[in-house]
Amino acid sequence: MFLKKIKPFLYLGVFYLAISLIIRIIFFFHPITTASFGFFEVLKVLFIGLLNDIFVFILASSLLALYFLFLSNSKYKKPYGYIILSVLILFFLYVWLIPNNIFKQYGGSIMEITMAFVGMKIVFFGLMLFLPAQRIKIRNALYFITLLLYVLLIIFNGVSEYFFYNEFGVRYNFIAVDYLIYTNEVIGNIMESYPVIPLFSAILIVTISITLLIYKKTKEELLELPDFKQKMVLLGTFMVLCAMSLLAIPSLMQIKSGNVFADEIEANGIPKFYWAFTHNELDYFQFYPQISQKQAEKNFLSQYSQQVLLRNITADQPETKKNVVLISIESLSADFMEHYGNTEKITPFLDSLAEKSLMFTNLYATGNRTVRGLEALTLCIPPTAGESVIKRNDNKNKFTTGNVFKSKGYDVRFLYGGYSYFDNMQDFFEGNGYGIVDRNNFKPEEITFANVWGVSDEDMARKAIQVMNAEAKSGKPFFNHWMTVSNHRPFTYPDGRIDIPGTSKSREGGVKYTDYSLRLFFNMAKKQNWYKNTVFVIIADHCASSAGNTELPMDKYRIPALVFSEGFIQPQKFDKLMSQIDVMPTVFGLLNFSYQSRFLGQDVLKQEFQPKAYIATYQDLGFVKDGHLTIISPIKKIKQYSLELEKSNLAPEFKLYYTEKLLKNIDQKLVNDAISAYQSTSYWLQTKQLNR
Template sequence: MFLQKIKPFLYLGAFYLIISLIVRIVFLFHPITTASFGFFEVLKVLSIGIINDIFVFVLASIFLALYFLFLSNTKYKKPYGQIILGIFVLFFLYILVIPNNIFKQYGGSIAEVALAFIGLKTLFFAAMLFFPAQRIKIRNTLYFIVVFLYTTIIIFNAVSEYFFYNEFGLRYNFIAVDYLIYTNEVIGNIMESYPVIPLFLAISAVSLTITWIIFKRTKNELLDLPNLKQKFILLGSFIVLAGVSLLGLSFTTKITSPNVFAEEIEANGLPKFYWAFTHNELDYFQFYPKIDQKVAESNFLSQFSEPKLTRNIISDQPELKKNVVLISIESLSAEFMEHYGNTQKLTPFLDSLANHSIMFTNLYATGNRTVRGLEALTLCIPPTAGESIIKRQNNKNKFTTGSVFKSKGYDVKFLYGGYSYFDNMQDFFAGNGYGIVDRNNFKPEEISFANVWGVADEDMARKAIQVMNAEAKSGKPFFNHWMTVSNHRPFTYPDGRVDIPGNAKSREGGVKYTDYSLKLFFDMAKKQDWYKNTVFVIIADHCASSAGDTELPMDKYKIPALVYSDGFIQPQKFDQVMSQIDVMPTVFGLLNFNYQSKFLGQDVFKKEFQPKAYIATYQDLGFVKDNHLTVISPVRMIRQYSLKQKPSQLSPQFNIYYDENVLKEHNQKLVDETISAYQSTSYWIKNNNLNR
């Protein structure tokens, strides 16, 4: 009897386990999975994966359990049926008529969803109440819909996890949470990047087929509904299983592996999504290794000539009030440029410009998201655990590159081809004194091409020239920070600009088109009076991919950066290890600025500069120095790797790749430096010490 009543759970559970197993096998053989697995490691990954899936399915079955719990014929008898229907009608009217009902207070579309759900529930209940002869057919229809929703969600989740892994080499994380929040850009990106209609048709077809099979084999269970005693037994069993599943996941989700891909493949995406959703800011002092705060600050500040948080930067040369244009290029890995060994000629303009610039050849991004790159270039601080400061509530009135320029009388703006509300950029930059020029400022005739992320980079280049010409006429110097958008999936752009069609959705095409747009910008800029008095800083926000064998693969954080100014900057290569947070302090040094600084990056041309870099995910914080990578993680974990360069896969003479060999014995001095940097930064942010 018991097994008969849980047949729907068994069939759906078996289907979920099969789909999840297929996904794991696909991940094991996916090209992005660069790690190799032995037989026993594969067995471990699949075994832990199945256990995770069982636990997750039990918890996800709560809605199905509630559905069966409320199946009853008694509730349609007089007077219960009329009373229940009356309650449904009153509830429906409450949502429809009362302006400030509880659902509308939540905002968004919650009220509309609740109204539709209660409306359908009322309609079906009334049909089953007044047409008892059709009750079985109506109940079967509802049951079919419930099973169809479950099968569709199972398949859709599997497809979503595949595409997410294909893009990032990870299960769901903070990025997936952002995708849920910024639905317009994300859904638009998916619509433009993938064959959505065939995909949805295929998902629907498979879901309908599986639903029909499960429905045919289990629908007879609705003819003999469980009595109250049986329902209590079923409910008690489910509560016990749910408790075991929650307890089990608390253990299985903490199982670690030296191979990051193994950890991701054996995991289940839904618990990871939930964790990311509820932990957008990690308390460093709760989760990470610590030392005495004064010691940490002393260690960290010792790198500066004046070992204080607020330092006086004094130049022995006259200040230069040159315009500065900072261009953050979306997803431009170092390996795309010929200067780093690429032979595909993807960036002919940037490579030619690099020959006349200061080129930083050994520079590393702080993270793998645009907001991390913007944070590093604007605040010039190491990354902190959890979300970027740009995404946090306490993100205003900070000490920024913009605030330094404003103190010198500059006009300060942030330029972005998309809508700057995305990723909280508008809130952050406006809250820190930047003027904003984004897609809202474009007239229809100024847009030759746009996709979901924004106007094409060439359109933003024309708008930037227009903005800079207006600023130059005011008589004030200007600082403009331009964030490009075109080198992002779906990689669409106007046809005829480069030798890869604009609808090919090719990453190489996206790189080429951005390079084309930058050349267009410079060709226009050279004709302007302000050009000779302008310093151009060009740098990637992050790499195209961050997937690798370890939690922080060095190869995936190396980005190109150069500083160009016609007649001012003398070409040279700077080959020492440096961080994205060092770029703007270095630019201020080139301009001989005198200012009070709270930046935690260094001017790399000063004698006290220490070669180092900070690289991080949302929870793994890495410090690169002296050919070592030290990583600290939640639960006070510490790992350290020795770094050895190996020849580029693109061209043997360019060494931009690294072997990372885990060390059993740590270099304690570097461990202390790592903790000091991240602990001090976290403390200062928490206590608003980095505000203006």
């Protein structure tokens, strides 16, 4: 009985092991595999690979085990069948009809996906409930679909591993995670690079053929379903095997032979993908172009008057210990503001404030995620390959803007309207000495509106005033970094605040509501005793979109930034090219702070400043200088573009769009500058030289 019931697992398992073996043999003979293997080394690689595949398949078949576990005829008996069907229908109606339910709040396609899944469940459950004579046929159809999905995933994973190895010479790493994040770009690249129709047709034919074979060999198992006792035996056995697999896979991943190709061939791509997803790093020194480390550091540090990493910043004027409020605004592209040519008047307050501020008109974000913007403003370092430092395990005890303020006697806090555990923000900021005020600190009566991302920006504005008033009473200066949330899908906010309804879920509404909330904050702040002794820094974390015609479209990284302090900061426009990592060193300069610095950004108002910017995705690292964009990518790829401003009716300092023209003859000095910046940053992070 036991062997009979596990036949589907055996057939699928043998098929999976066969595909994995074929892939390994191909990798042995692939031109990219430059290592040689002895007979016993081949046996070792195949044996460890087999163990990897067996344990991975046990875990991967857990969903199939659950499918079999819930197969039952008793659940269709009265009254259980009607109760289950009623619950499913009520859940479907909740998702469909109830406003502001959790699925609608999240936005995107999550609501449609949920409705489709529950709707299909209702249809099939209803058919099996009301048509008992057809139950076996319906169950067989569902079983065939389940097998089809498993076979398709096994084949598709094998093909994906081949193409990934064909390009990078390794199993999955963080680049594969990156491919999932940039789905549109990746699908476009596949469509242009491979014969998609023949490839997918072959995959489909093989998938259907293998599925039919396994189905015919195993469908009889659905005629006699296991009883409760048999299910418990199967469940217990499976749980033991899963526990063994969870212990064995990490141990097998630790086995290293000293031969990189052997290690990659014997590995299994699925746990490597999971490891890359959870560790968020891409090894610069394995995948990117390099020069000697000594030369890289020398090149990079030449931009500073003291050409060392740990530098003494000495002000020539007395320090000004004003409070500092840094407001990083979610997804605020420069072209949302009228100052950059927008005609929709969706940022009336910010545009009015810009006239009274030091405004950086040629500033570029380092990335296209909130955590990358927070990294740039907190650590003041260029972006590195993979995920932001904020989401890495080694993200604590870094040299941060908060450290500088703390050394001057400031209270230091991070303010966020959502739950700060999201995106690892709590772990990062607490691990670097920041106090945290987030949704957990709100009383129910303090929340007038909230969605899945957190309380509305106006509620956070009121809480911020409350926090700053308490800090001011302590007699210490304060530094607060407030991250807004409302300008984010689903773009919902309270009605009646602006002329765009909160139910419209439009990007323009999200921008205008955030602008409204900032006006509310400043109106409240003006009434406080600490207001005139405070410097306000307002900057976007990143742009609203990063898609463009090239890997790194310049116009999709340009962000606005203002430094405002009534009677202290003189209104002016700074139009030199600069990076997000330069903002806080510049603020420290305005305050005449003297301190020891490990920041890699510069005070842009100093004579030594060299105009440049860093822009990046998870794997493409861009360096902008002297009218050129240099991009370094895996595997040691280098591209360089000339940058030409498109014609515009805007004043020169606000021209927004660049035409990027690919160069055949690259400027090697700029290439070396790009490599020096990213190689040095990666090395200093690895060796903890950017820790405090």
